[in-house]
Amino acid sequence: MTEAASSDIPQFTVGETVRMRKAHPCGADTWTVTRVGGDVGLRCAGCGRRIFLARRELARRLHSQHRAGAVRRV
Ligand SMILES: [Zn+2]
Numbered sequence: 656m657t658e659a660a661s662s663d664i665p666q667f668t669v670g671e672t673v674r675m676r677k678a679h680p681c682g683a684d685t686w687t688v689t690r691v692g693g694d695v696g697l698r699c700a701g702c703g704r705r706i707f708l709a710r711r712e713l714a715r716r717l718h719s720q721h722r723a724g725a726v727r728r729v
Pocket residue numbers: 679680681682683699700701702703704
């Protein structure tokens with residue numbers, strides 16, 4: 656699967672925080688990007704669970720995106 660650089664699909668950067676439309680069962684709705692590529696790796700800010708989502712799928716579930724530096728969580 657090749658992912659052409661398309662303007663309607665947001666780009667993600669490792670280390671940035673994203674907010675989902677729907678909260679995770681643990682109650683957190685923010686995730687840290689841990690890997691980018693064909694699939695985007697995410698780590699839940701609440702429980703630390705790691706998941707992988709296709710970038711297009713993530714874009715659909717995304718509520719807001721925080722560029723690294725704008726929102727910082729440790
Ligand atoms: Zn969680």
